[in-house]
Amino acid sequence: MNFQIGDIYSGFKLVDKKTVEEVNSLALIFQHEATGAKLLKLENEDDNKVFSISFRTPPHDSTGVAHILEHSVLCGSRKFPSKEPFVELIKGSLNTFLNAMTFADKTMYPVASKNKKDFFNLMDVYLDAVLYPNIYKYPQIFMQEGWHHDLESPEGEITYKGVVYNEMKGAFSSPESILMRKIPESLFPDTTYGVESGGDPDHIPELTYENFINFHKKYYHPSNSYTFLYGDGDTLEELSFIHDNYLKDFKKIDVNSSIAIQKSFGNMVENVVEYPISQNEGEEDKTFLSLNFVVGKATDEELYLAFEILEHLLLETSAAPLKKALIQSGIGKDVFGSFDNSVLQPTLSIIVKNSNEQKKDEFKNLVFTTLKELVDKGIDKKLIQSSLNIKEFYLREADYGGYPKGLIYGIKCMDSWLYDHHPLMHLSYEPQLKKIKERAEKGYFEELINEYLLKSDHSSLLIVKPKKGLAEEKDRNTKEELKAYKEGLSKDELKEILDETEELVKRQNTPDSQENIEKIPLLSIEDISRETEKLPIEVLDEGGIKVLKHDIFTNKIAYVDLYFNTENVPQELIPYIGLLSGVLGKVSTEKHDYEDLSKEVNINTGGIYYSATAYSNSVNVDEFTPMLKVKSKALVSKLGDLFKLLLEEIRSSKFDDSRRIKEILSELKSRMEMTIFDRGHMIAVGRVASYYSAVGAYLERVSGINLYHFVVDLEENFESKKTEIESNLNKLCKLIFNKENVTISVTLEEEDYKEFKKELPILVKGFGDNAFEKASYNFDLKPENEGLMTSGKVQYNAKGYNFKKLGYKYTGTMQVLKTIVSFDYLWNKVRVQGGAYGCFGGFNRNGNMYFVSYRDPHLKNTLNVYDKTFEYIENFTEDERGMTKYIIGTVSDVDSPLTPSMKGDKASANYFSGVKYEDIQREREEILDTKVNDIKKLAPIAKDCMKEQYICVLGNEDRIKEEKDMFNNLIHIFK
The missing domain is CATH 3.30.830.10 (Metalloenzyme, LuxS/M16 peptidase-like)
Structure with missing residues (x-):
């Protein structure tokens, strides 16, 4: 209209x-x-x-x-x-x-x-x-x-x-x-x-x-x-x-x-805040130092975008000059930045982790010295170009990791609309981007540093330092206050x-x-298609290399993923695969030092990322395929540059720079610590799966608590282990990056495939051609039942087992059960009545099932709720409308919208797991045809899996010790 x-x-x-x-x-x-x-x-x-x-x-x-x-x-x-x-x-x-x-x-x-x-x-x-x-x-x-x-x-x-x-x-x-x-x-x-x-x-x-x-x-x-x-x-x-x-x-x-607008301070203010650590943890090298600056207003559209780019330039890559200066100074072991422009007065923060309070002046001086040097001498033009390119790529790609684009656009609109300015200010970014590009090589970013950082009259130095017993002290004070309150x-x-x-x-x-x-509106089953979406995949042979082609509209972006089978890696070297995925792209190669490499990648691509993973066999519960996945993207016109860089990283990375390897180990350790706190529920789920599942045991060694402790050990004993680290990383590269064990997944439009095929030989000719010989893995699977202790104030309670090992088969009905159990029984018992922030279950094709809670004040009570799940399922009753509701909710989860990149990922994952379209279609039909009795028949699965008594709890040290009889091992995660 x-x-x-x-x-x-x-x-x-x-x-x-x-x-x-x-x-x-x-x-x-x-x-x-x-x-x-x-x-x-x-x-x-x-x-x-x-x-x-x-x-x-x-x-x-x-x-x-x-x-x-x-x-x-x-x-x-x-x-x-x-x-x-x-x-x-x-x-x-x-x-x-x-x-x-x-x-x-x-x-x-x-x-x-x-x-x-x-x-x-x-x-x-x-x-x-x-x-x-x-x-x-x-x-x-x-x-x-x-x-x-x-x-x-x-x-x-x-x-x-x-x-x-x-x-x-x-x-x-x-x-x-x-x-x-x-x-x-x-x-x-x-x-x-x-x-x-x-x-x-x-x-x-x-x-x-x-x-x-x-x-x-x-x-x-x-x-x-x-x-x-x-x-x-x-x-x-x-x-x-x-x-x-x-x-x-x-x-x-x-x-x-x-x-209201906060008036500037004139001088920098200094604040000190304490955070709790366990009694067994050391306080040294556990302080956070943060310099924070107020940067104009969110309604300045050019500044809003420019500082997003500047923060990336200064702090987010291996070539970032401020990050490099702080890391090499030894002030801390990890450095990261934050630019918050979702408030009226945006803020830039420069943060050093794993430092000490007495280094605060050294930290402050080095930041200002480095920034002044950048202003006086000028920022490397290639570095500016690389940060501009990666930001522009991100803006044009508009891939928000599964979140609806419209949602992200809506949030961005609020960054001006809320403050009585035009809501389209930050969506219409082209004029600002053009101005920034035109001025970028004429001292533009240097001017921003000088005006908003070096000459800032509104800044703070924040020190967040550890204190033993702080959590216990607070708990004790709370109990005493409540006791006195009750007595009064x-x-x-x-x-x-x-x-x-x-x-x-x-x-x-x-x-x-x-x-x-019944007042809540509900669709009917007829509103749902019985046909599952067919993810495009074509298996091709290109010069002896297996290629999985996904013909999807990508707006001239090519998503190229390399999957290297790592079954030839000896069991004792498995943790090094996790380490290798964290090192590649961050060390120098034979052609570039690591800073120049970072610039080249950001100028010519949308990024290259490495991860260690594994794909379960959908039929045989004990079989899985371990992979080192190299995920990359670039404009179709830049595929040749992408392939040259990919080859350079995987075939000519140098691991002999001890200082750099130590820096990367420290950063890996820091980032894994953040994950343990932020995603404690998934850490607990992964850990409990490692007790009863071979693929779970493998994944723990390449990405879980096992890898964290492996990295901690390498960092603490680096001098005695640096030769071993270099040798093993070189050995892995020779074992892994070969023609014999690679599959390439490419997601782009059919018309662009010819460009991919034309450039592919650049990549393939550089792969090794060593014979592929499978190693033998033997994981000692048993109920470790660990209490993973931290100073945290809440728990993440996980319990699970593999139902296929008990003789049960996977069906789509289990996904309906997941919806029912997660959002009815567990929601009411653990969240509503128990006060936890969340609780849910999972039933996977490989047979692994689990229940887990998130930010849960309880421990034993929650595990008891899990044990009684089967009673709820046995007695489950629901009318036709109720079953329709659960089925629709399940389909909503199954049909989550996928970006082009995610479609390629999912199609490839199905291929490696042996999951065919017919299997997915059958599962969908089982979901849509689920009846009450089908749910009730699943009660023995929950009962028998819980009877196996495989548990893992990540949480408060005192609470875990109170229930120590439940555990076979109590482990302090942090030292």
Whole structure:
């Protein structure tokens, strides 16, 4: 339709209209006449439609009110009064994205779906949730999602309980998380950015129900809202739906949600923060040093983009001059940067990890000396070109790792829209990019460094240092405070808390009425295609090399992945495969030193990445194919350059630079530590699988805790092991990078394949041609049942086994069971009642199954819940509507949208695992045809797998020691 500026459509006045070529969209900007609500629609041909409603929600304290409200409004509303419509949608919609997000100054509620009917259903539930939530009727929602005093008997111990409370206890267990949360506090002490919008566990219990309600009353109004729509949906129909069902019932009000500007300090301020470590850990080399600078405003579109490029240039590659100077100085063992431009006053942080407090002046001086040298002497032109190229490649590729493009665009719009500027400012990046390119080699980035860093009058030095016993001290203080609080209660006050706890538990244990459940809109099975998407794959032979061709539109980008079978690597060298994947591309080659190599890669490609992985055999549970995967991408026109660089890295990398290898080991160790904190649930799942699964045992050695301890040992004993390291890495390169054991996967359009074929000999002629001889692997599989102890305040509890080893077969029905168990039984028992942030199960084709919890205050209780899962499955009952819901939710997961690169990856993975299209189609039919009895028949699998008693818990040292009898081994992860 030809929309006209100034015209009104279903109460929305069109105020601007613009083609945004960068995102291939027509942008329509509306304002709702009656309420002042803002709305942006990006019209395009993308069938993955996105809706989001956001509110400007600047908190004034660290009680986490914005975060708790984000959780709570999704726990029932006027039209959809079931306790958790959000979970019902996860169970039973075709959503391609469904979540909510709390930022420092805004709260967003985005959904996405390819199905029109489903898309409108999702909009309906979310709009009703934010505008008419049941938080006013049921204080128990606040208690459950936020915090409450938990007391189950008069003589019992009173505790704090709540989902967000435990989530943030987990977040404040990671030193990196503490650092990133304290940076804005150091720079913005007088504005909303100086408080913790997610909630500081020390302050969350200060939030009252009254203040919680008032926050919603103040900010959750259409007059303070920003609605974003994206995709191929009918804009008129969408506007009509929003107006007729919601906005027509509201009038415009004044909402004071303005965000103040923090005045500059003049001088740099210095803050010191402590983080907890275990009693057994040493405090040396565990301090974080961070220099932080305020950089203009997010509404300066050129500066916004330029500093993204500058941060990459200074800190994100092997050639990054500031990173190199800091690493080589020995001030710390890892260096990384952060540019946060999702706030009104963006910040650049320069961070050194594994340092010491006494090095703070040396750190500060070296940063400023290095920056001044860059300004005085000029930045290497090739380095500038490489960072510009990689940023431009990223912008044009628009591959956001499985997240809907529309969602990312919507978030980017908010970076200007929220601050009363044009919402398209950061999507229309071409003019800014052109200016930056034109000025880049004329001192542009040097000027930015000088003005915003060297001459900054708004900066901080933040020191985050370890303290033994801090977690225990806080726990002890909390217990004493609660004990004193309880002792100070009158009989009536004590009874009130007991009654409130009982009322909450009663609400949690009472199923929703069928009437309320049925108010949540649901598709029918007929809305789902019975045909699974056929991922394109053609197996070809190109000069003796096996090529997997995936004919997919990629906008002239070629995704080329090399899969090297590593079965010829001796068992004792398996951990070195994990190390090799972390070293390649970061060391010098015969042709380039590592800095020049990094520049060449970023100038000519979209990146080259290495990973050690393995593919399970879909039939034989004991068989798997280990691989070293080399993932790369480039413009089709640059394939020749890509192949030359690939060959250079895999065939002529030099491992004799001891200093460089030591630096890489330190960085690997640091990054793995971050992963252990951030993805503790997957660490625990991988670890427990290594007890009963050969592929699990292998993956632990190339990417799990085993590899972490291997890297720690090499770093600590580097001088005595450096010759061995060099020798083994050279040996692996000769073993692995050969014609005999390589398969190449290429994802591009058919018309571009000829270019790939033409350039391929450049690559192939450089491969070795050693004979491929399989090694013999013998992993000692047994129930290690480890308690992996950290100073963290929460647990990640995993339990599992391989059901194929017990004689069971994999079926698609198990994926429906996964949905049911994860979002009904485990959700209610572990999250709702137990207070964990999350809990879910998995049933894999190779037979490995597991249950795992995330940021869980409990340990034994959760494992007991897992053991009783079979009883829930045995007694499972559901009507036809309920089964339809679970089936649709399962299909939503199975049909997650894939980028071109991801389609190529998935097709290749299926090929290596022996999974055929017919298998995937049969699984889909089993999913769609699942009945209640099919689910009940799976109860013995859960029962028998849990009876095997394979567990792994990653979490709080004291809590694990309290349950030490459950474990065969207690291990301190960090030293």
